[in-house]
Amino acid sequence: MTATPRSTRTHLAGGIALLAALAFVLGACSGATASSIPTLPAGAPTVPPSGLASACFDADTMAVIDQLKATGADVPAILAANKDKLSASLTAMQPADPAVVAWRDALVAAIKSDDAALVAMQISKLSSGQVTIPPC
Secondary structure, eight states, X not given: OOHHHHHHHHHHHHHHHHHHXXXXXXXXXXXXXXXXXXXXXXXXXXXXXXXXXXXXXXXXHHHHHHHHHSTTOOHHHHHHHHHHHHHHHHHHOOOSOHHHXXXXXXXXXXXXXXXXXXXXXXHHHHHTTSSOOOBO
């Protein structure tokens, strides 16, 4: 006879705990209203359907680009040391902007042909803001 009341109390306590947890979760969610969620400013870049990583520079590529952008950079030496990695990374990048695609293709062609002057010219377009590519 004592097994039945104890079992009922256990179930009742479990039900109360479940309801309390549900109330807590619903209460926590109710704090996020449409007015409290930040919005992106007009013109801010958005994530493309394929993901941001495919339209940006990874950390290694950004480091090489930064070396190439530096004043007095030894472009031929930097290019010789990083040609394959830089070419592969840029080729894998899939930007949506046609102007960025054209810039990327011109830079990859310059890298593959070992044309340091053309690489420097393409990098200067990036440095001057003519082309904008975010880091990942």
